[in-house]
Amino acid sequence: MKAKGFSLIEVLVAIIIVSIGLVGLMLLQAKSIKYTHEITNRNTAVSLIDEMFEILSADKENIFEIYPPIKPFYDDIKTETIYFDRNGKIRFTESECPAFNQPLKGKAQASCWLNRVYEQLPGARELKNEIKICPSFKSGTCAGDDYTGSMVEITLVWQATEKDTCGADNVCRYSARIEL
Structure with missing residues (x-):
């Protein structure tokens, strides 16, 4: 007569297979959390x-x-404005943002925007020299004096919160160009 049920070896093999699957799921979850932080920053x-x-x-x-x-x-965008110079260096600081609530225009709005950049993107204040706004006809390049057109490129940078999510230097960069 045959006994019904599972042998000890069958149970151990099943436990090992299930354990390997669970470890894989935990690693996948950890990776997912790691990339979620950078997606939020982006x-x-x-x-x-x-x-x-x-x-x-x-x-x-x-x-x-x-x-x-x-x-x-x-x-025919100006190469030097109240917002940027010919090399893309921003010409306003977060300290120019008024401390009280009032309707803002122009440079004051830009200054408050810079405040938000520093507050919302980790390490952006330390990387402020890499934040750029400039006329651009080619991605990643400021056009300089010879530019005629209305395309502007803005580049923001921040420190990666997790290793290996933004490149070897752990600095994340995002650029966008738009026709004004």
């Missing part, structure tokens, strides 16, 4: 860049050489 950078594009778009008088435009569209 989404914050996208939102902040969009906000700066809105600030620049609302202040065309200080951005373009000819205001209002002669043609049916804007072109």
